[in-house]
Each structure stands twice: as structure tokens, then as C-alpha cells.
Amino acid sequence: MGHRRSLGRRLGLYACHGVLMLGALVMVMPMLWMLVTAFKSAAEIAILPPVFLPKDWSVANFSGAFETAPFGRFFLNSAFIALVSTASVMATSLVAGTVFAKYQFPGRKLLFGLVLATAIVPFEAYMIPLYVQLVGLEWVNTYQGIILPYLFMAFGIFLMRQHVSSSIPTELMEAGRVDGAGEWWILARVIAPLSGNALAAVGIFAFIQGWGIFIWPLLIANDQLLFNMELGLTQFQFAFSADIGKLMAGSVVSVVPMLIVFLLLRRRIIENMALTGLKG
Amino acid sequence: MLFCYVALLPVVALFFYVRIIPIGFSFLLSFYKWNLISPRRPFVGWDNYLGLMEDENFLLALKNTTIYSFSTVALATMIALPLAVFLSRKSRLSAFYQTVYFLPVITPMVPVAIAWKWIYDYNYGILNYGLSLVGLPSVPWLTDPDIALWALVIMGVWKVLGYNMVLFLVGIRNIPAEYLEAASIDGASDWQRFWRISFPLLRPILLYVIVTSTINAFNVFTQVYVMTLGSQSAPGQAVRMLVFDIYTNGFQFFRMGYASAEAVILTLIVLGLTVIQFSLARDDNVKAG
Structure with missing residues (x-):
């Protein structure tokens, strides 16, 4: 009986992790999609079915954005x-x-x-x-x-x-x-x-x-x-609404400094947000 | 004492100039009709407010903003609370989840709104592609104003979820372990322990999170501007939201008095929400005391 219950619990735990992992994917997806799109060629951006990773990682969008x-x-x-x-x-x-x-x-x-x-x-x-x-x-x-x-x-x-x-x-x-x-x-x-x-x-x-x-x-x-x-x-x-690649490249440039700050100071930011949020 | 005034002078002067004076000025301006340039600034009494009551754009904006705020806050709270409960257990993955779920909170709004706009794209967006894989028709996420409101809600939940999660986590960790242990010894199930012990103790934080995120949601602007305005599969008319309407009236039609009246209404909504929070929090304290 006890064994079965712990098995049930364990399955429940795995299910929870499954849901959380899926959620985690949803949370990073917009940023990931922005990143991979920034490295794609125009032909790879507007196709169906969409490709996730660019075939040739190209920085043309970045240099293009900075030129336009x-x-x-x-x-x-x-x-x-x-x-x-x-x-x-x-x-x-x-x-x-x-x-x-x-x-x-x-x-x-x-x-x-x-x-x-x-x-x-x-x-x-x-x-x-x-x-x-x-x-x-x-x-x-x-x-x-x-x-x-x-x-x-x-x-x-x-x-x-x-x-x-x-x-x-x-x-x-x-x-x-x-x-x-x-x-x-x-x-x-x-x-x-x-x-x-x-x-x-x-x-x-x-x-x-x-x-x-x-x-x-x-x-x-x-x-x-x-x-x-x-x-x-x-x-x-x-x-330049049609230029999705350049737009994504510019977006990546705008997000990266915040990502660096966040990854370096992750723990401190989360803790402080929590504490100050509650005191404020 | 002299030191106090000298030290505070710059910051207090700044504080008055960029906050106190404009807040007062916006109340004043709301009783005038003024286009920013004209030297004439006639006093119109309550006309701006009366005009707003019959202004379809404003009423629509008020309705949309209310729906947006309450939906976003309700969803984000209902997802964040169980998430925090689960992450409060000791787990090797807990720190990883916290980082990932918190990530959207610190990323600037414009670039992520641009990314979401591309995800929502009618023709090439991955969301519609995903729907097509399971045999569902494409959804005009951003071009149909009724649907676009919900597209904004989804993105709003995504952005704020991690913040709520972190606040709940702190609240859960502050619950004395003895309370929960005592309940376990008395034979309470996990479910009972949460609803009978954790949840009542979390009420003040819950209240705080709900009110502050509702206030923040009422100020929604940037993603509306980026995602529903202008080009790239955008609708003819953006989803009307309160701040967007203030911006349009003030800075496209130069109706400064009228836009100020709208701003005053936004201030009153925020103050109302704050008063509700304070009075409920006080009730809690009275009960606890």
C-alpha cells in the first residue's frame, strides 16, 4: 500500500516537472525565436513550415540593421x-x-x-x-x-x-x-x-x-x-516592417545587456525584487 | 539641521518639479481646453469630463483596459501561486525554474513585444503554425481587435508571471515550518495544509500582488503601441487602451485638457485600488491582532 502511494507520488512529481518544463519552454521561446530569427536569411524567415535553426548562421541582419x-x-x-x-x-x-x-x-x-x-x-x-x-x-x-x-x-x-x-x-x-x-x-x-x-x-x-x-x-x-x-x-x-530579420537583430542587441546583467546578478535581483516588492 | 535641508534640497526640488507639480497640474489642466500652442486657454469646468462620458473611444479604452487588467492579473496569480508552492519544495531544479520564469520580468518591453508580434503573425507566426499542426484554423491574433485584446493578455501574463511567483515564494518561505509540521502530525493532507494554513497566511501577499499588478496592468501601453499599431499585419485600429487614448488625445490631437481629464481618471482608479488594498490589509491585521 505504502509502496503504491509513493509510486503515485513519484508519478505526480514527474508530471509536475513535465508541466514546469513545458512552461519554461514557453517562457524562453519568444527570446529564443527572436535570437534564431535574427541569424536567418530572408528566405528562411518567411517560409512554411518554419525552420527553427538557420542553416547558415549569418550576421547579415545585424550589420544590415546598423546600416539602415x-x-x-x-x-x-x-x-x-x-x-x-x-x-x-x-x-x-x-x-x-x-x-x-x-x-x-x-x-x-x-x-x-x-x-x-x-x-x-x-x-x-x-x-x-x-x-x-x-x-x-x-x-x-x-x-x-x-x-x-x-x-x-x-x-x-x-x-x-x-x-x-x-x-x-x-x-x-x-x-x-x-x-x-x-x-x-x-x-x-x-x-x-x-x-x-x-x-x-x-x-x-x-x-x-x-x-x-x-x-x-x-x-x-x-x-x-x-x-x-x-x-x-x-x-x-x-x-522597415518587412525586414523581420533586421528587426530581430536590433531587438537582440537591445535585450542582450539586460540578459547579461540578469545572468550575472540573477540571485541578487530575484531576492531584492522579492524583498523590496513586499516592503514597498 | 542645516545639513538635512542642504542635503535634501536637490532631491526634494527635483521631486516637486517632476512629480508633485505635474500631478497637481494635471488636475488643473483637466478643467481647461488647450492645444499646447495657443496662448488662449479657456476654463471649461467639467466639460472635459462630461465629454469623456460620451466619448466612445474613451469608454472602449476603459472597458478594454479593465478586461485586460483583471484577466491578466487573475491568470498570472492563478498560475503563479501553485508554481510557487511547487518551487518552495527543495529541488535541484528550483533555481533553474526560478531563473527561467523570472527572465521575462527584466527584459525590456519593446524587443519582446516585437518578438511576440512575429510569433502572432497571421501568415508566418509559429503560433498559427502550431495550430495548423493540430488541424486548427489560423487565428488573426493581432488584426481582429477582439482577439488582439486576448493576445495582449497572454503576453501580459508571460511578462509578469515570474514577478508574482517570486513574491509568493518569499511568502511561502516565511511561513513557520512548525505550523505545517504540527498539521502533518495531526494527520492533515497536503491539500488541507495548503488551504487551512499556508493560504490564510499568504493572504496579505496575495492581496498586495493582486493590487499592484492590477495597477501596473492599467498602465499598459508599450506592447499596445508596438504590437497593434502601424505595419506588419496590424489592424486598422489599435486595441484601445487607456494610456494609449491619453497619448492619442494629448500628442496626436493636442487636446491637452481633455487628455489630462483622462489621466485624472487613471489616477483615481489607481488611488481607488490602493485604498481597497489598504482597507483589506487593515481588516486582516485587525483579525490577526
Whole structure:
């Protein structure tokens, strides 16, 4: 009896793994299909029945995409936007998070409450007035206009505040003050070095977000020289719709940096997403 | 104290300029009629809102977005929860599954939407090819607006599933092992242990996941823009969604006040969902306390 039950369980387990494997295939399929299509010739792309792997792996689509549209420029723009945003988000989160966590001053509760309360309002709900403001500044079609909304992250401030208030002892800061250190010195030499993990988490979020921004560049950047990968890809799609191979090649180029980041920092990203998601 | 204000000044100034002011400004703008360029900006009271109530495009967008959000969230939650329960057991493959299922969460939306568009292609898409293998007719996935909505739901579930899974996994791991062991000793089956012990303890996380992913789903835009607009087997008219309608009214017809009124409605929907979450979460706490 016991033996039969364990056999049933084992079969059930295999069935579960079967379903999960099938699911895993579905999860990677779009990316895999994108990848193999990018290496196919035009003749191999539009045929029935479809072939999975290209007969000759050709990089013609990649070189073709870079010739038809300035994807090199788009790529650098994406990297520039994501890196500036990441650096700024890390700095502002460290400073604001520390101040909210460790200092008492009038208005502290109100300000932090505002940061929290407005974090839930989606960007899409206030992008029109923001656009109008930037028209007034004459920042339409400028890098600073694209990056401005991504220079700080409510979520990052919140995360750093949690970290600093729970894991950095106030006595350490006091010790620094006794030795005559200024507040900026304490921030840079006491708090920052003890916040590596939390700062890295904030940085990773900012980088992923900054690399993928789309609707804001769509509004604010009309000059092709300012397009990021995402915007460049969509405009390229409208212009060269028949050129699936090149389109897939461009898509691969846009996905690869995120894949590298993810595969290198997989564990940390998943854990942080989970923790911050739950705290937020 | 001076240090606090000096340190906070840049980030608070930025915060007001790019968030607080525009949020307030959008409420204000929603009572005006303005085309962005004209120096005239007449106050029209509730006209924009009244206009929206009779605007077929807006009502369709509201309906589509609601169907999209609730379907995506319901499906993603119903798949992610059993997935997380299974992956919470110790298994050599667990880390592998987590990585693979999480992968879509971090990939940028535009390229994956382009890939899905090609998968959904009427003539050469692998999905229709797969259907033809089992003798089913081809489906106009993206060209029929009614079907395209469901094509977007499928892709939405694919994108968000891993995120929900990870949150549920943390919740399950936080359940004290003694509770489950005690239940086993009392002779509870796996099924009973899940529904009587794990599930009630997971309620707050479940609530959080459902509300936040509904809010995110209400902002759906990028994949709508990529997959249903323009060329390559696209329909004459895209699937109307709320943010898409805001974008069209604001940046193609330059009806800034009108689009702001729509944006205000989006904000109110999001706030409503948040209030629901908070009040339900508080009920939970009261019960637990």
C-alpha cells in the first residue's frame, strides 16, 4: 500500500516537472525565436513550415540593421541614459534615505509621506503636464529632458531609508562626530561603505528601468539622434516592417545587456525584487 | 539641521518639479481646453469630463483596459501561486525554474513585444503554425481587435508571471515550518495544509500582488503601441487602451485638457485600488491582532 502511494507520488512529481518544463519552454521561446530569427536569411524567415535553426548562421541582419538605422547611436544613448539615471538614483537615494532615517527636522514626516504617497501614481498619469513644463524649459529634444524624470526614484529612497535605519547603528555616526567629522564625511565614509548591498539593489533597479524607458522618450525626443534603443526599434519597425530579420537583430542587441546583467546578478535581483516588492 | 535641508534640497526640488507639480497640474489642466500652442486657454469646468462620458473611444479604452487588467492579473496569480508552492519544495531544479520564469520580468518591453508580434503573425507566426499542426484554423491574433485584446493578455501574463511567483515564494518561505509540521502530525493532507494554513497566511501577499499588478496592468501601453499599431499585419485600429487614448488625445490631437481629464481618471482608479488594498490589509491585521 505504502509502496503504491509513493509510486503515485513519484508519478505526480514527474508530471509536475513535465508541466514546469513545458512552461519554461514557453517562457524562453519568444527570446529564443527572436535570437534564431535574427541569424536567418530572408528566405528562411518567411517560409512554411518554419525552420527553427538557420542553416547558415549569418550576421547579415545585424550589420544590415546598423546600416539602415543608427542603432549604434541608439545603443549608446540607451547606455548613457541608463548610466546617468543609475548614478543619480544611487546618490539621491543614499542621501535622502539617510537623512530620512537618521535625522530629526521639522517637515520630515510630511516630506517622506509625500514621497511614499505619490510613488503609487503612475508616470503615465502626469506625463502631459510634465511635458508642458519641459516645453516651457525648452528641454524638449534634449538629453537632460529625457533623463530628468529618472534622476531619483521614490522606491530607492524608501529602500535606503529602510536599510540605514535598520542596519546602521547611530553610535557609529556619533563616534564620527566625536572625532570631529562633518555630516558629509559621515555619509561618505561611514554610511556609504556599509550600504553596498542596498545601494547595489537600488542601482540594479535604476539600470533596468533606465534601459527600458519608452513612453517618455516617445513624447520628448523627436530628433533621431536622441532615440534610445526602445524608441529606435519602434520607429525602425514602422519604417522597415518587412525586414523581420533586421528587426530581430536590433531587438537582440537591445535585450542582450539586460540578459547579461540578469545572468550575472540573477540571485541578487530575484531576492531584492522579492524583498523590496513586499516592503514597498 | 542645516545639513538635512542642504542635503535634501536637490532631491526634494527635483521631486516637486517632476512629480508633485505635474500631478497637481494635471488636475488643473483637466478643467481647461488647450492645444499646447495657443496662448488662449479657456476654463471649461467639467466639460472635459462630461465629454469623456460620451466619448466612445474613451469608454472602449476603459472597458478594454479593465478586461485586460483583471484577466491578466487573475491568470498570472492563478498560475503563479501553485508554481510557487511547487518551487518552495527543495529541488535541484528550483533555481533553474526560478531563473527561467523570472527572465521575462527584466527584459525590456519593446524587443519582446516585437518578438511576440512575429510569433502572432497571421501568415508566418509559429503560433498559427502550431495550430495548423493540430488541424486548427489560423487565428488573426493581432488584426481582429477582439482577439488582439486576448493576445495582449497572454503576453501580459508571460511578462509578469515570474514577478508574482517570486513574491509568493518569499511568502511561502516565511511561513513557520512548525505550523505545517504540527498539521502533518495531526494527520492533515497536503491539500488541507495548503488551504487551512499556508493560504490564510499568504493572504496579505496575495492581496498586495493582486493590487499592484492590477495597477501596473492599467498602465499598459508599450506592447499596445508596438504590437497593434502601424505595419506588419496590424489592424486598422489599435486595441484601445487607456494610456494609449491619453497619448492619442494629448500628442496626436493636442487636446491637452481633455487628455489630462483622462489621466485624472487613471489616477483615481489607481488611488481607488490602493485604498481597497489598504482597507483589506487593515481588516486582516485587525483579525490577526
